[in-house]
Amino acid sequence: MTAPDVTFPEAQDGAQPRFSVLRSIKIGTFHIGSSMTDVLLSGIWNRIMISDLGVVAWPVSLLLAARYFLAPLAIWAGHQSDTHPIFGTRRTWYIWLGRLLMLVSLLLLPPSVGLIAIGTNASLGWVLAVVSLLLYGTGTSISGAPYLALVHDSAPYQKRGQAVSITQFMLVVSFAFIPVIYARLMPVYSQPAFWRVVGLGMVGAAIFWVFSIAGEERRSSVKIEPASDAAPPASLRKNLHEIWSDVRTRRYALFLAGSAFFAFMQDAVLEPFGGDVFHLSVGETTRFNAYWGTGVLISMIITYAVTRRRRPDQQVSTTAWGLAMLGIPLLLLAMAAFRESLPMVVPVLLLFGVGFGVFTVGGVSLLMAVNTAERAASYLALWSVIQLISRGLGIFAGGVIRDIGLSLTGQISTAYGIVFVVEAIGLFACIWLLLRVDVRGFAASHRVVPAADTFVPSID
Numbered sequence: 001m002t003a004p005d006v007t008f009p010e011a012q013d014g015a016q017p018r019f020s021v022l023r024s025i026k027i028g029t030f031h032i033g034s035s036m037t038d039v040l041l042s043g044i045w046n047r048i049m050i051s052d053l054g055v056v057a058w059p060v061s062l063l064l065a066a067r068y069f070l071a072p073l074a075i076w077a078g079h080q081s082d083t084h085p086i087f088g089t090r091r092t093w094y095i096w097l098g099r100l101l102m103l104v105s106l107l108l109l110p111p112s113v114g115l116i117a118i119g120t121n122a123s124l125g126w127v128l129a130v131v132s133l134l135l136y137g138t139g140t141s142i143s144g145a146p147y148l149a150l151v152h153d154s155a156p157y158q159k160r161g162q163a164v165s166i167t168q169f170m171l172v173v174s175f176a177f178i179p180v181i182y183a184r185l186m187p188v189y190s191q192p193a194f195w196r197v198v199g200l201g202m203v204g205a206a207i208f209w210v211f212s213i214a215g216e217e218r219r220s221s222v223k224i225e226p227a228s229d230a231a232p233p234a235s236l237r238k239n240l241h242e243i244w245s246d247v248r249t250r251r252y253a254l255f256l257a258g259s260a261f262f263a264f265m266q267d268a269v270l271e272p273f274g275g276d277v278f279h280l281s282v283g284e285t286t287r288f289n290a291y292w293g294t295g296v297l298i299s300m301i302i303t304y305a306v307t308r309r310r311r312p313d314q315q316v317s318t319t320a321w322g323l324a325m326l327g328i329p330l331l332l333l334a335m336a337a338f339r340e341s342l343p344m345v346v347p348v349l350l351l352f353g354v355g356f357g358v359f360t361v362g363g364v365s366l367l368m369a370v371n372t373a374e375r376a377a378s379y380l381a382l383w384s385v386i387q388l389i390s391r392g393l394g395i396f397a398g399g400v401i402r403d404i405g406l407s408l409t410g411q412i413s414t415a416y417g418i419v420f421v422v423e424a425i426g427l428f429a430c431i432w433l434l435l436r437v438d439v440r441g442f443a444a445s446h447r448v449v450p451a452a453d454t455f456v457p458s459i460d
Helices: 021-028 030-052 057-069 073-083 092-107 109-118 122-153 157-185 191-213 236-244 247-263 270-278 282-307 316-339 342-369 373-409 412-435 439-446
Strands: none
Touching: 021 030, 021 122, 021 157, 021 191, 030 057, 030 092, 030 109, 030 122, 030 157, 030 191, 030 270, 030 282, 057 122, 057 373, 073 092, 073 122, 073 373, 092 109, 092 122, 092 191, 109 122, 109 191, 122 157, 122 373, 157 191, 157 282, 157 342, 236 247, 236 373, 247 342, 247 373, 247 412, 247 439, 270 282, 270 342, 270 412, 282 342, 316 342, 316 412, 342 439, 373 412
């Protein structure tokens, strides 16, 4: 049965965006550049600091988390992107500014590690590390919400879930091969090798960022010509008050916070886990990202194929299944830690990636369901802030739990196992939080949605 004619409010200029798979792929290459920089921090730098230099986990995890605590900047950037175009564009220049700060931050990373490794100027090294991570977090916050809004603007409502899934898919693809490249460039830590991988990451990221965004926003399509009697744009405080006044958005915010907190608790300790428990080299632990990234890649392809005809508000069950499929491998990873069973690690990481892929397809579609056309960047900025701060808290908590577990038990393998068990329990609890969110009701109240038993055909 075909769907009835449905009207979906779109961009503020009244234009109906036209969905294109090739365009979404091009915009999604932005994430390849992002992964080239993220792996440097959460796949290589953390491993060097904890396992190679012997630093305790909590300050490393705190620094990795600190960049996410700057996420409230995303609310400001999202509001500015919605209401204050720069050179005739609402998204592009905010993205450029944020990514430039991220590139500058990476220049400080190798000298900070070198100073800490030498030991005589360790304090200066830590100062450089703090500045680097803060600049990185500022750049991420400023550019993240405008980028999500650009993806939002690139497709009509029915296809936004597909558009954002495609862009996320590009992130996953890059996580399947970039760690392998870095591992070959630096199989064992040395300062010159670290400089090489950071330099490669900066150049590669810049190329992909420019390619993905260039030409995607035409000045004429976003030029604001308000009528003489037009009301001024709503203030940031008013926007946030209206968003938060809906009980459905508050419950969705709680779900976002919980799922981000627990889904990334292992982020700072996964590679050190391989080094501390199994004595693997930095090259071998860097490949951990490739293992679970491959699982994400496979599951995203399958999940996207199965759910591609669903609207964003119909992806609640997909997200719930993804959470369950994340929790189970984490329990198995805990078992591998308790038993110190290296053969279990790679298959479990692949399974973890499978669950993460299902969760990603469903979760990013819900981001497109719980917002409105006229305040897309403001909604997405708030969701980004909640996710990023919760992610940072989860990363920090993972390092703290690891150190506390080691202090209480004296067993490094047990300490890591405790982290994975806590993470798994939290993810199962998030399924209950998700089921309390009326995503379809929110979508129906903000746009005309077909009846539940209708079928929305693909327009590919």
